[in-house]
Amino acid sequence: MNFKLLCSDLDGTLLSTKNDVSAFTIEEINRIKAQMRIVLVSARMPKSMTYLQQRMGIEGHPIISYNGALVVQQNKVLSSTIIDINTAKSVHNICRNLGIGLGLYHNDEWCVESTSERVEKEIFNTRAEPEFESTLTTLERWAQHGIGPHKIMLMGTPDSINGITPMLEKGFLDELNCYRANDTLIEIAPRSVSKLQAIQSLLLPNETLKDVIAFGDNYNDIEMLEKVGYGVAMGNARDEAKAIANYIGLSNKEDGVARFVKEHL
Numbered sequence: 001m002n003f004k005l006l007c008s009d010l011d012g013t014l015l016s017t018k019n020d021v022s023a024f025t026i027e028e029i030n031r032i033k034a035q036m037r038i039v040l041v042s043a044r045m046p047k048s049m050t051y052l053q054q055r056m057g058i059e060g061h062p063i064i065s066y067n068g069a070l071v072v073q074q075n076k077v078l079s080s081t082i083i084d085i086n087t088a089k090s091v092h093n094i095c096r097n098l099g100i101g102l103g104l105y106h107n108d109e110w111c112v113e114s115t116s117e118r119v120e121k122e123i124f125n126t127r128a129e130p131e132f133e134s135t136l137t138t139l140e141r142w143a144q145h146g147i148g149p150h151k152i153m154l155m156g157t158p159d160s161i162n163g164i165t166p167m168l169e170k171g172f173l174d175e176l177n178c179y180r181a182n183d184t185l186i187e188i189a190p191r192s193v194s195k196l197q198a199i200q201s202l203l204l205p206n207e208t209l210k211d212v213i214a215f216g217d218n219y220n221d222i223e224m225l226e227k228v229g230y231g232v233a234m235g236n237a238r239d240e241a242k243a244i245a246n247y248i249g250l251s252n253k254e255d256g257v258a259r260f261v262k263e264h265l
Contacts, residue, residue, distance in 0.1 A: 001264050003036055003229065004211040007064075007199055010042040010049065011125070012217040013234055014257050018125045021055055025258040029056045032265055039202065041195050043067045043151065043179070043187050043220065047108045048126035066105065066150040067179070067189045067220055068198035079201055081190045082106070082148040085139060087175050091152060091188065092135050094167055098160045102135045103153035104142075111138040118155045118184070154186040161186060179220045187220070195224040213265075215249075215257050217241060232260055 008014045016022040021029075029038055038056070040049050041064040049063045062073040071078040088104070095102055103122070104111045110130040112119055123129060131138075142148055154164065161184055168178045168186070177194065179187045199212060210229040214221075217237035225231030226244040233245035234256045242248050250256035 001213070001230065003213040003265070004204075004207055005037045005039055005199070005202065005213070006032070006261075006265075007039045007041050007195075007212055007214040007224065007228070008257055009195075009216040009218070009221050010040060010044060010052065012236060012252050013215050013221075014040070014252070015052075016253055016255055019127055021052060022255050022258065024255050026056050028258040028261040029058065032261060033058055033061075037061050037202075039064060039199070041068075041199070041214070041216075041224070043181075043189075044126055045105055045108055045110060045128060045151075046070065046072050048128045051127060062202055064195060064198040064202075066193075067177070067187065068193040068195050069150040069189050070107065071198050071201060079198070080107075080150070081193050082150055083152065083176065083188070083190050085143045085148040087172065088149055088152060089136075089139055091154075091168075091172070091176075092139065094164060094171075095154060095156075098156065098164055100154050100156035100160050100164060103130070103155065104135065104138050104149045105151040105153070106142060106147055106149050111135070116155070150189070152188040154188065156184055158183040179218075181218070195220060196227050199224065199228070215260070217252065232257075 038058045038061050042049055046065045053059045064071050069081045112130045113134055175191050177189045177191050181187050209227055212228040213230045214224045214228045215232045216225050217234040222241050231245045232247045232249050233241045234249055235251035249260045
C-alpha cells in the first residue's frame with residue numbers, strides 16, 4: 001500500500017488511553033512519517049492535538065481540528081470556518097429552556113459556565129483547561145470581536161439530548177452539522193465543513209483522495225472512511241462505520257492503528 005497522507009481520528013482511534021498514544025504507536029508513526037504526511041483529524045481544539053504531535057515527532061504536519069472547521073499547520077491557520085454568532089445564540093436559547101449546558105470553542109479558547117463531571121472528563125481527556133463564564137457573556141464578547149464558535153458542545157441528559165435532536169435537525173439544517181457523540185453529548189460544527197472536506201483542502205495538485213488512508217471509529221468519521229482511498233474502522237467502531245470501511249482493524253486499546261501500519265504500510 002502506497003499513500004501520501006495518513007489521516008487518523010484521535011479519541012477511540014489513535015489514542016490507546018483517554019489522552020495519550022502508546023509507545024508502539026509512536027514507534028510506527030516515526031517509521032513512516034518521512035514517506036507520508038501524518039494528519040491528525042479530530043473534534044478537539046488545536047492545543048489538545050499538538051501535544052500528541054510532539055509525542056510522535058510530527059509537529060510540522062497539519063492538523064484538522066473541530067471536525068474540519070479549523071485547519072492549522074505549525075500555528076499557521078490554513079482555513080477557518082465559524083458558526084454565525086446569532087445562530088449560536090439561538091442554539092443557546094433552546095438549550096437553556098431544556099437545561100442543556102454548552103461548551104463553546106474558538107481556536108484554543110474553551111468556555112463553559114461551570115464545572116461538571118462531563119467538563120472534568122474533558123479536562124482529563126484533552127489536557128486543556130476551560131475558562132469559566134456565562135455562555136451569554138462569552139457569546140457577547142465574541143460578537144464584539146467579530147468571531148464565533150468553531151464548535152459547540154451540548155451537554156445534557158439522554159432525555160434532553162433526545163429532545164433537542166429533532167429541534168436542531170429542523171431548525172438549523174442549512175447552518176449546522178450536529179454529531180451525536182454519545183447519549184449525553186452533541187457536537188455542533190458549521191454545516192459547510194467536515195473531516196473529508198478538510199482533508200481535500202490539504203491535497204496537493206498531483207494528489208487525489210485515492211492517495212489517502214484514514215482511520216476512524218465514530219459517526220463523524222463515516223464520510224471520511226468511505227470516500228478516501230482506503231478506510232480502516234477500528235474494532236471498537238460504530239457498526240455504521242464498520243459497514244462502509246475497507247478494513248476492520250483491532251480496537252484502539254489494542255493499538256489498532258499502529259498494528260495496521262506495522263503489517264501493511
